[in-house]
Amino acid sequence: MNEIRNVNVENMIKSYLKDVKKALPDWLKEKKEHNEILADLEEHIWQKASELSGNNEPTEESIRLAIEHMGKPETIAKEYKRRGEPKVYITKEMWPLYVKVLSIVFAVIFGLQIFGLIVSALTGLVNFWEMIGGLVAGIQNGLLFSFTIVTVIFVVLSMEGYFPEDFQSKKDQKKQRELVEQAAEEGLPISITGKVVKPFIKPIGEIIGGGIAIIFGLIFFIQPFPAVIFFPEFLLLLRGFGLIWITEGCLDISRGIIGNHHPEKHQVIHGFLIVVKLAAVPLLVILMNQPEIFPLFSEAWVHIGIPVEFYDEYRGIVAIVIAIVCLTTIEDIYRIVKLQKYKY
Amino acid sequence: MIKNVIGLDPEFKDYASKVESEINRGISKICILSVINESAETGIHGYQILRDLEEQTNYMLIIEEGTLYPLLRKLEEDGLIKSHREEGGRRRNYYSLTTYGKKVFNYLAGFYSKLIEAIGSLFDVNVDLKQDRYFFCPMCANKIKLSNTELKFCDACGYNLENDLSTRGLKKE
Numbered sequence: 001m002n003e004i005r006n007v008n009v010e011n012m013i014k015s016y017l018k019d020v021k022k023a024l025p026d027w028l029k030e031k032k033e034h035n036e037i038l039a040d041l042e043e044h045i046w047q048k049a050s051e052l053s054g055n056n057e058p059t060e061e062s063i064r065l066a067i068e069h070m071g072k073p074e075t076i077a078k079e080y081k082r083r084g085e086p087k088v089y090i091t092k093e094m095w096p097l098y099v100k101v102l103s104i105v106f107a108v109i110f111g112l113q114i115f116g117l118i119v120s121a122l123t124g125l126v127n128f129w130e131m132i133g134g135l136v137a138g139i140q141n142g143l144l145f146s147f148t149i150v151t152v153i154f155v156v157l158s159m160e161g162y163f164p165e166d167f168q169s170k171k172d173q174k175k176q177r178e179l180v181e182q183a184a185e186e187g188l189p190i191s192i193t194g195k196v197v198k199p200f201i202k203p204i205g206e207i208i209g210g211g212i213a214i215i216f217g218l219i220f221f222i223q224p225f226p227a228v229i230f231f232p233e234f235l236l237l238l239r240g241f242g243l244i245w246i247t248e249g250c251l252d253i254s255r256g257i258i259g260n261h262h263p264e265k266h267q268v269i270h271g272f273l274i275v276v277k278l279a280a281v282p283l284l285v286i287l288m289n290q291p292e293i294f295p296l297f298s299e300a301w302v303h304i305g306i307p308v309e310f311y312d313e314y315r316g317i318v319a320i321v322i323a324i325v326c327l328t329t330i331e332d333i334y335r336i337v338k339l340q341k342y343k344y
Numbered sequence: 345m346i347k348n349v350i351g352l353d354p355e356f357k358d359y360a361s362k363v364e365s366e367i368n369r370g371i372s373k374i375c376i377l378s379v380i381n382e383s384a385e386t387g388i389h390g391y392q393i394l395r396d397l398e399e400q401t402n403y404m405l406i407i408e409e410g411t412l413y414p415l416l417r418k419l420e421e422d423g424l425i426k427s428h429r430e431e432g433g434r435r436r437n438y439y440s441l442t443t444y445g446k447k448v449f450n451y452l453a454g455f456y457s458k459l460i461e462a463i464g465s466l467f468d469v470n471v472d473l474k475q476d477r478y479f480f481c482p483m484c485a486n487k488i489k490l491s492n493t494e495l496k497f498c499d500a501c502g503y504n505l506e507n508d509l510s511t512r513g514l515k516k517e
Contacts, residue, residue: 036429040390040413040437047391048409071410079414 009063013045016067023077027166037080045070083161090151091158096340098154103337105150107330109142114323121288121319124312128289200263200335200342203256210252217245229303231293240283247276263342270332270339277329281322288318345404372407374456376415377449380425380439384446387428387438390416424448451500454480454487482508 017038021029028034048066049058058066070076084091090098113135120131165173220242227235251269258265287294291311298304306314346352346360379396380388388396390412397405407415416439419425424445430436441449458480461471473480479488479495486500497504 036437037413037417039435041410043389043436044391044409044413069409071408075408076410076414079411080417082414083418 009049009058009060012060012063012067013042016045016070016073017042019073020076023073025077025081025160025162027160027162028080030166041070041076081159081161084158084163086158089155089158091163093163094154094158097164098150099337099340101154102147102150103333105146106143107333109146110139110330111327113138113142114326118319118323122316124315128285199260200266200339201255201260203259206252206256210249210254210256213245213249213252217242217247217249221246229297229301230295231303233290234287234293234295237283237287237293241280244276244280244283248273251276263339267336267339270336274329274332277325277332280325284318284322284325288315288322291315345406368405368407371405372415373419374449374452375401375405376407376412376419377424377441377445378453381441381446381449384440387440389430389436389438391436393439419445447499450488451484451486454478454485457487458485479505479509479512481505 020041021034021038024034024037028037045063045066046058048069049062050056052065053059053062084093086092087095116138117131117135120126120134126134165176168176220238222242223235223238230238251273255266255269258269291306291314294306294314296304296306346357346364349357375397376393379393379400382388382396383392393416394407394409394412397407416425416427420427420439423442425439426442427437427439430438457471457473457478461473464471477490479490480486481488481498481501481503483498483503484501486498488495488498488505495509496506
């Protein structure tokens with residue numbers, strides 16, 4: 001009789017622990033640690049039941065009461081999910097990964113749209129305004145859709161108590177810990193996400209690069225060459241490009257002067273750089289649609305213009321330049337995101 | 345506590361029990377650390393933590409049993425406590441404070457003691473901080489045992505305590 005009772009009692013506990021295990025978040029179930037958690041709960045129930053029975057011999061009733069005192073499996077699981085510091089529905093710990101994933105998805109959508117634009121430009125099946133309209137609509141819908149999907153996924157992961165390291169293998173986690181310990185010993189900076197960070201820019205390189213851009217920009221803007229051999233429209237466009245290069249150069253020099261400090265200022269500058277780079281797109285579009293103003297000289301410096309039969313090739317080349325300009329803004333977006341981890 | 349009272353206005357009961365849970369949540373953590381701190385040498389297992397908490401708080405602070413272990417795991421993850429499993433026998437998990445946990449606990453204990461002393465008048469109660477046994481850092485409220493003869497600086501904020509201890513006649517020559 002006692003044996004049957006013991007079996008019943010053990011089954012009650014097993015069934016309860018099974019329910020707890022089922023309710024635990026997946027990231028915890030994937031770790032062997034959950035067995036320890038269940039062992040702690042089991043031990044606790046036996047001890048409580050022994051005490052409740054009054055004679056140190058757990059009974060069915062005392063086990064039932066002990067389980068009742070332990071609480072619902074969902075309540076226990078909810079406590080394990082309460083992990084991380086909340087930051088607008090997504091935890092602070094998951095936020096950098098969220099921004100990173102969102103940026104990658106945005107960059108891919110942007111890249112695909114630009115690729116589509118190039119194909120349209122090369123095939124010439126749609127006119128310019130249709131192309132721009134398609135590009136804007138495509139980017140808008142793509143960004144909105146991907147933002148919604150990615151955000152929902154990260155809100156759910158945060159609610160389940162996931163941390164970015166739960167997606168890493170044990171080997172990578174160990175390697176990461178060793179790197180951080182080594183960096184701490186050497187006094188190297190460690191980011192808010194607990195990763196070792198390297199210097200994010202080479203100040204001298206930025207200053208030299210910016211200086212070169214300013215020199216070329218000034219040449220384009222001042223135009224110290226015989227203007228009479230160029231079309232006035234072309235010279236005006238050249239001034240526009242010169243102004244853009246000067247601005248870009250100044251921003252690069254500013255980044256060089258700030259150096260490896262104030263990541264938030266670098267982020268703002270990259271934001272400005274995106275605007276400045278994109279400002280070149282309308283000028284390039286004008287150039288693409290007016291092949292006749294593009295200078296092509298004979299040996300005697302006589303403006304002979306691009307032959308009409310090469311207009312399509314010319315437009316294709318300018319479309320590629322537009323695509324490259326747009327793609328370089330992705331680098332700025334990437335850097336803005338990357339700089340986030342330097343804010344410590 | 346109010347959760348167990350039958351026949352109350354549900355709106356009042358819900359609200360009161362929600363606020364009660366919020367207050368308990370913050371206090372539970374520091375009280376668990378305190379119980380673990382008391383068994384610094386041997387460590388203490390989960391069930392005993394709950395028993396000690398109930399007895400020492402006169403059954404006022406009751407933590408739902410299932411929520412204790414997630415809380416202990418969180419404290420371990422934060423590096424405040426460490427655990428070791430009993431070899432053989434019942435294989436119970438014993439918890440003890442880490443050096444960092446001890447530092448955090450001393451600070452939180454000091455802050456909480458000063459806080460309840462300060463808010464005591466709001467509820468017309470007196471709180472005795474036992475200042476003959478403890479000194480509270482004037483800068484951060486860290487709780488420091490006066491039995492520590494090496495006492496010079498606050499180990500939480502680094503504040504030089506010598507002058508304050510001398511002024512209060514607490515400095516041991």
